[in-house]
Amino acid sequence: MNIEWYIVLSSLLFAVGAMGILIRRSPVVILLCLELMLNAGNLALVAFSRMVGNQQGQIFAIVVMVVAACEVVVGLGLIVAIFRRKLPLDVDSLRELRG
């Protein structure tokens, strides 16, 4: 398969993830959609790494995985903290910082 197939698939996945972030209101699902976008970026990185014939893009993809794991840990900790304070798990209701 040509590389552009992978790149187009990656941009499609990225668009689906962005759409999910715009539509959904539960913080858990928004984190899941963030994962979709990060994985789309990973797919593009690995595809470009194959296109160039160089393994550095794969290193970059592994670092992105680490960053995604950190983001998941902090985000899920936030969600658990929100849940334990009995605040509504809804990004439209959690508007304290917005004033």
Next chain:
Amino acid sequence: MEAVLFFLAAIGALGGAVGVVAMRNPFYGVLALIVHLFSLAVLFLLLTSAFVAAAQVVVYAGAVMVLYVFVVAYVGGTESAWEPIPGQRFLAPLLGIALFVELSIAVLASSLLALGTHGPDVNPGFGDPAAIGRLLLERFLIPFEASSILLLLAAVGAVVLAGRLGTGGVSKGTVRGSSEHSSEAPAERSEDPLTVPSHAGGGTA
């Protein structure tokens, strides 16, 4: 054969992504994301990057998804009713399609001639654990150590975030009772009247 595998994995990845967005129950969303991650691992294997595919399955579909499953089971399927801001339901897919079209134009109209090829022929050791490990521990040692520090910071931050209210209390009643004696009780009291009217206002606006 490769094309068949690519299209199967692409359909799996796309179906998983759409499932994450469309499922009302977050638990099913997590399961759809697991399907998506496995399909992406197949795609990584097709791109001859075995180590990234293995890390994807072990780290992502194994560890991270277990974390998600635990949190979703703890928080529960408390997905609020499908009631977005008016027009959001139609504007968001429009924006998503616009983003996809824009990205596709940017990729396909770029002058990267190698996009239309398979990529160069690589030796059999391309992307296997030995090569990646050598690269990671020799040339990219500083990013490797930086990411390990980042992981440590994230672990500490998660403990601080999740463990602030629970000072030994297990059930919600004791957490509630202990928090009333702590210094955070006024903040919590003042938040409750704030969030309820704003939620009602968000429904009407």
